[in-house]
Amino acid sequence: MYMLLLVVLGAIFLFTTFMVKPKRRIHRRLVSLGLLLVVVGGSGIYESYQNNGQVTGDNPRQSEKTTTSASSDLANLNYQNNQEIEVNNNTPTFTKAELNVSDGPWQRFADLDNLNRAIQADALLSKSLMPTAKREPLYVNPTGWHNKRIKGGWLYNRSHLIGYQLTGQNNNPKNLMTGTRSLNSPEMLKHENDIAYYLKQNPNNYIRYRVKPIYRGNELVARGVQMMAESLTNNGQPDNGVSFNVYIFNVEKGVKINYSDGTSLVNNNY
Structure with missing residues (x-):
């Protein structure tokens, strides 16, 4: 949930930056911050998917019936x-x-x-x-x-x-x-x-x-x-x-x- 929120915030930062077009220095910082939020959030979502998905072999996270x-x-x-x-x-x-x-x-x-x-x-x-x-x-x-x-x-x-x-x-x-x-x-x-x-x-x-x-x-x-x-x-x-x-x-x-x-x-x- 938190990772998804980071992605959304990052997207908002990027969208706002390109729409408002602030000064160049502020523009760079906002773009960097937006990209960072998207990357961190996206990585977290991917890792969560990997951990909770079904896998095979001896992985202790393997999904199995009780x-x-x-x-x-x-x-x-x-x-x-x-x-x-x-x-x-x-x-x-x-x-x-x-x-x-x-x-x-x-x-x-x-x-x-x-x-x-x-x-x-x-x-x-x-x-x-x-x-x-x-x-x-x-x-x-x-x-x-x-x-x-x-x-x-x-x-x-x-x-x-x-x-x-x-x-x-x-x-x-x-x-x-x-x-x-x-x-x-x-x-x-x-x-x-x-x-x-x-x-x-x-x-x-x-x-x-x-x-x-x-x-x-x-x-x-x-x-x-x-x-x-x-x-x-x-x-x-x-x-x-x-x-x-x-x-x-x-x-x-x-x-x-x-x-x-x-x-x-x-x-x-x-």
Whole structure:
């Protein structure tokens, strides 16, 4: 808006100068001022158009929808200010068979792929799976683990797919990925805390849970993680106590991450 105003003022200066025809010295100054306003305003309008237009590639300004429905779509999304977005309008996509509670609580982890990456964790959570022992230190290094200190602490965490507080899984390579500090906490942790609270308040109920790192091609560090949960009564009926389907970008403010190997560069433009 301000840039357009500068262009208009510049045009008025030029028009008035040529119509009134003041003394030569004043004429030159007015023409110079008018041209300057037009150039500055025009440049600002062009830059604004470039910044707000749709672009492709890894530009963080890329225009993208806030909801999507397939994991293959998630891998192609680029971060755009919101670290968490909804998937499928925040509605879980578990099938009826996947919500079966007849076998009681369980947890399963997909085998590491040929690049040793954690792929997916599934569980039917209940209070009975929650650990009572204190967590031991982590020592497993997930793929792309090139950690370093940045402003405020470490860049990466060894991020559990299923948080320790939910099932007690700790140094399980199938349950660990390289995640930024903000991905791990507060983004993933807030959902894990909601789940833990529900299970403690409803010890006879369940939560069907799935966490899936989303990789782009053969990159060793996930671009983000999809988290999906649906709470169920003890006879397997959804009760809407906990229900979400979200995607969290694996990013950290002020850091440019090379997802192919986990190296990084501090860059305040990110």
